[in-house]
Amino acid sequence: MKNVLFLLIGNIRYDGRVLKEISTLCKAGYKVSLILSDFDVDDNVSNYDFNIILLRRNYSSNPIMKLFSTLIYFFKMRKEIVRLSPDILHCNDLNTLMFAYALPQNIEIVYDAHELYLESRSGIIKSFWSVVEKTLLRKVKFVIVPQIDRLYYFYFRYKLPLSKYMLIENFPNRVMDLSKDFFKNKYNIDVNHKQVVTYLGAITPEREIELVLKAVREIDNILFFIIGNGTENYKKHFSR
Structure with missing residues (x-):
């Protein structure tokens, strides 16, 4: 049984895509853990059938303090990844891919690029994330994309083999009994x-x-x- 570790900067309650991916892997027999940065106080870990590790991220409006807290969080996250030593590391979005930098070679990295992350940034922030994506994309085993046009968008931008891309579209769960109330x-x-x-x-x-x-x-x-x-x-x- 392979161990899969998901990284999520956010709250699992509001991320249906990650929940569906984890559910599918659990049903397929994988052991799944999730490191996330936020978890509602009224939510309950027992609601989920996988291991949850909460590693809160502190935000600051001060640019210097924000950079400092980001560096601290980076090292905390890297330490937790190495401690758990998963077979597969699933990086959900570009803001988690940076934690895959210089990990042990036995950890396979999957990058879920379900957003056009760079296109929603500008200036020096966009330049930073552009370097992160361009550098680390070549180290991942697979890149997951949610649309065929986005798959080719990545393909032509980074010139990686098409075999490196996996298409997982964002279809909703099938609901048999939808309450109108x-x-x-x-x-x-x-x-x-x-x-x-x-x-x-x-x-x-x-x-x-x-x-x-x-x-x-x-x-x-x-x-x-x-x-x-x-x-x-x-x-x-x-x-x-």
């Missing part, structure tokens, strides 16, 4: 036969949620739900 029971909101549109994920400026909000305001009979986590300052700005 979910939003009433969960949030005490009556949808009144409206079409419900739900965003589930990180609430950050890079996700351009405000543009989505402007778009749905132009559509009649829509109820737009935003479910996720983010910095308090941005959530206050976004809720205005």
